[in-house]
Amino acid sequence: MxxxxxxxxxxxxxxxxxxxxxxxxxxxxxxxxxxxxxxxxxxxxxxxxxxxxxxxxxxxxxxxxxxxxxxxxxxxxxxxxxxxxxxxxxxxxxxxxxxxxxxxxxxxxxxxxxxxxxxxxxxxxxxxxxxxxxxxxxxxxxxxxxxxxxxxxxxxxALSLPASHHPKINAITAALTDDPSDRRTLADWAAHVAMSERSLKRLMVEETGLTFGRWRRQLHLVIALRELASGASVQRVSSDLGYESPTAFIVMFKKALGTTPARYFSSQSADRSPRSN
Structure with missing residues (x-):
């Protein structure tokens, strides 16, 4: 490379x-x-x-x-x-x-x-x-x-994603990290890891402190911050995360961080770039 x-x-x-x-x-x-x-x-x-x-x-x-x-x-x-x-x-x-x-x-x-x-x-x-x-x-x-x-x-x-050593939570984490646009429900994931929906719901909270829905939104937020900071457009990030439109993604972002992606990253203007040695 x-x-x-x-x-x-x-x-x-x-x-x-x-x-x-x-x-x-x-x-x-x-x-x-x-x-x-x-x-x-x-x-x-x-x-x-x-x-x-x-x-x-x-x-x-x-x-x-x-x-x-x-x-x-x-x-x-x-x-x-x-x-x-x-x-x-x-x-x-x-x-x-x-x-x-x-x-x-x-x-x-x-x-x-x-x-x-x-x-x-x-x-x-x-x-x-x-x-x-x-x-x-x-x-x-x-x-x-x-x-x-x-x-x-x-x-x-609050900009972290809780991790778990539990093999079934790890399997879900790996799958969603590889394809964050995957919109399978908690019931779908329970069937995927051979558990009841109720048991997986309880396990997710025990292992991460978050419900499945909140954990997945936090995963999307973490991935979005990384991709936007590396220069990806809001349209591309929203598509990669499986949102129906950039507007839906912006609503999620604003709900989590209190502002839009454009305003959040406005501090990365030229006058805040690293100074030359």
Whole structure:
């Protein structure tokens, strides 16, 4: 496979090839990554530090054993230290990773999507301008303290898809991830996995915390965020998800996030593109 940069994907480096986070002794540090230069997928791994994955352009999917997250603009996925996770970036992704030493701030103990204010975003990008091997000074230390204070204040957003290890839920998840336009009902899926509709309904809530209808809408939302962030049109996404019209898809999107796709992604304008080094 050839990437947009013209390089073979096999020739691209891991984004951690030039910097091992666990080798650095810093309260917090940040890096900025253009994934045209790195492998899009970072396989299952973990860090000693907590990690905030922030999308500057495009999108990235983060997976743990409990859930799947899409990182849209103005948000970041917080992954506490020691949690196994994998990342899959879209081909146009520009990301920033912020690493925070355990105990340096009162951050969530579970993975979650955090809103990222414009001020916090700029502080993280300023820190990313500092070389990772920089010894630090009082100015940078003050920046880190204020940045962490701001990060702790960020609200949690409901932009994850609960996962399950149950084989029957996994079978449904795999099928709908492969073909999200599949509109089979709960009764149809119950027959498919050899269960009664009542038993599957109960199992879905037990395993994911959501009814089947809400879980499928959340799956559609997660997929839509990823595809829209990578440049797909609303018309194409609505068709791929099996909606009768773009209007029906926009109604679902607005109900979930309180705004239309166009307004939601308006923050990805040129003035919010990653700054050149």
């Amino acid at each position: 050839i990437s947009k940069s013209g390089q073979s994907s096999e020739a691209l480096l891991s984004c951690y090839a030039e910097c091992d986070p666990d080798s650095l002794d810093r309260t917090a540090f940040a890096v900025r990554l253009d994934f045209s230069q790195y492998k899009a997928e970072v396989p299952l791994h973990q860090h000693r530090q907590g990690q905030l994955v922030m999308a500057l352009h495009g999108a990235v999917t983060c997976r743990t054993e409990k859930a799947l997250w899409i990182v849209p603009p103005d948000c970041g996925v917080w992954i506490p230290g020691g949690i196994l996770h994998s990342n899959q970036a879209t081909s146009n992704a520009h990301l920033s990773y912020l690493f925070v030493e355990p105990g340096a701030a009162a951050l969530p103990m579970e993975c979650c999507t955090l809103s990222v204010s414009p001020m916090l975003r700029e502080m993280i990008l300023r820190l990313a301008d500092v070389p990772v091997n920089f010894a630090g000074n009082e100015h940078i230390e003050r920046l880190v303290r204020v940045m962490l204070d701001e990060l702790v204040q960020m609200p949690i957003e």
